Amino acid sequence: MGLLGILLGLGLLIWLAFRGWSILLLAPIAALIAALFSGEPLLAHWTQTFMASASQFVMQFFPIFLLGALFGKLMEDSGSVTTIANAMVAKLGERRAILAVVLAGALVTYGGVSLFVAFFVLAPMAIALFRAAGIPRRLMPAAIALGTSTFTMSALPGTPAIQNAIPMPFFGTTPFAAPGLGIVASAIMLAFGLWWxxxxxxxxxxAGEGFGDEDANPVRVDDDLIRERATTAREFDPAEISKGKPSPKSPAVWAAALPLVVVILVNLLMSFVMLPRLDTAYLAEPAWGSTSIAAVGGVWSVIVALSAAILTLLAVSGHRLPTLRATIDAGANASVLPAFSVASLVGFGAVVAAVPAFALVRDWVLSIDGGPLVSLAFATNILSALTGSASGGLTIALDALGETYMKLAAEQGIDPALLHRVAVIGAGTLDSLPHNGAVVTLLAVCGSTHGKSYFDIVMVGIVGALIALAAVILLGSAFGSF
Structure with a gap:
């Protein structure tokens, strides 16, 4: 009965979430169904298990949601994202329209700009570029997805994406975990996607097919269905996109790109130079949660990097923002619903992991042939696919199995950095199923549909990522982490 309750709760969560119901309500209901069928105390699981895990997630990662969303909104309203995208287009031209869109998306998201901000800036640019080059509109979503939602989210070393931050407290790693393997995976995803x-x-x-669909119009960004799906997928609430007022004058290319460079450099310096030199023994005291720098250092690195980038942006482009307070408010508000939506998914996973029947699921996952790396990739893949959220599925998997995998890593001599990279790339594959909020939003802003564009998204966002994941597992198994 306990296993049936888990399946019923998960099924209800997926079915209603796909129809636009709020995950804030669905997640505790689904968790209580799992607890009910297991004969577990309902109120205790809601307040002590669900809320404890959800609040732990918020405590660990809300600063990254907050700063990431704020940075993205400031980059958008200052005109910096548009300047960078236009510079990439001017450099590559119409003949390399697809490459221009992909690289523009990769540059801004690797520099810390929120995914949905990139969508809403890149889509109009891509429409004009693809129309001039005679490339079908239906390929636009895949081109934008390749640049924004694949290797810069899960593989490229140092990416400030929340998905890359989530494994750090579990494995004691940094944003640059397994950098060599991450570069190999990034090259595979990029090369395969561009080839396709x-x-x-x-x-x-x-075939004589041109741009087509000249009259297609993007869906409104405040569409409720899109918003509910989107906020479980990434760290920005699309309803806040239209808040604030864009700058009437765009910055120079150097001023637009400088904050992105600051994110990368400060993240690198914090991870390998500054934090290792600090005396952080005090973290072991109960007053600081009895933790260690290994558990919090990675998150600290991203927080400081994003903070430094925000200050840099304000210093070089703040005077261009006509409504600075409104822009800051919109960026801060855009972080709240995504953070709590993912936290609710994490709370659901905690209740499921606490019921006795979950032991059957755990034992089945761990018994998958191929060793810990394969079973970890499988677990993050499946949970991200079911929840439609890479961050939610990844956190659920690591909350339930992270300690187990660390023990297996110690027994078998596996570097935790390798676990980190496999888990993140695994979460960024099947999360791009049709119900994923980022996919739904991207199709909407491009004025396309699943029927016209989804197959190409599958090829660049799922197939390419699965090939890269297999390569990382094979190389990691043969040579270890590098």
Whole structure:
């Protein structure tokens, strides 16, 4: 009965979330169903298990949600994202329209700009560029997804994406975990995606297919269904996109790019130079949660990097913001619903992991052939697919199994950095199923549909990522972490 309760709760969560119901309400209901079928105390699980885990997630990661959303909104309203995208287009031109869109998206998201901010800035640029180049509109979502939602989210070393931050407290790693493997995975995702899009574009030209769908219009960004799905997928509430007022004058390219450079450099310095030199023995005291620098250092690095980038942006472009307070308010508000939505998914996972029937699930996952790396990749893949959220699925998997995998790593001599990279890349594969909020939002802002564009998103966002994941597991198993 306990296993049936888990399946019923999960099924209800997926079914109603896909229809736009708020995850804030669905997650505790689904958790209580799992507890009910297991004969567990309902109120105790809601207040002591669900809320304890959800609040722990907020405590650990809300600063990253907050600063990431704020930085993204400031970059948008200052005109910095548009300047960078336009510079990339001017450099590469219409003949390399697909590459221009992909690299523009990769540059801004690797520099810390929130995914949805990138969507809403890149989509109009991509429409104009693809129309001029005669490339079908239906390939736009895949091109934007390749640059914003694949290797810069899960593989490229040092990425400030929340997905790359989540494993750090569990494995005691940094944002640069397994950098060599991350670069290999990034190269595979990028190369495969560009090959596929180039092939699809050439095939369309031979068939005489042009841009098409000239009258297609993006869906409103405050659409409730899109908003509910989107806020479990990434760290920015799309309803806040229209708040604030964009700058009437764009910054110079150097001023637009400087905050992105600051994110990367400060993250690197914090991870490898500054934090290792600090005396952090005080963290072991109860007053500081009896923790260690290994558990919090990675999150601290991202927090300081984003804070430094925000200050840099305000210093070089703040005078261009016509409504600074409104922009800051919108950025801060945009972080709240996504953070609590993912935290609710984490609370659901904690209740499921606490019921006796979960032992069957755990034993089954750990018994998968191929060793800990394969079973970890499988667990993060499946949970991210079911929840439609890479961050939610990843946290649920590590909350339930992270300690177990650390023990297995110690027994088998596996570097925790390798676990980190496998887990993050695994979470960034099947999360891009049709119900994923980022996919739904991207199709909407591009004025396309699942029927026209989703297959190409699958190829660049799922197939390419799975190939990269397999390569990382094979290389990691043969040579260890590097």
């Amino acid at each position: 899009l180039g092939r699809a574009g050439a095939k369309a030209r031979r």
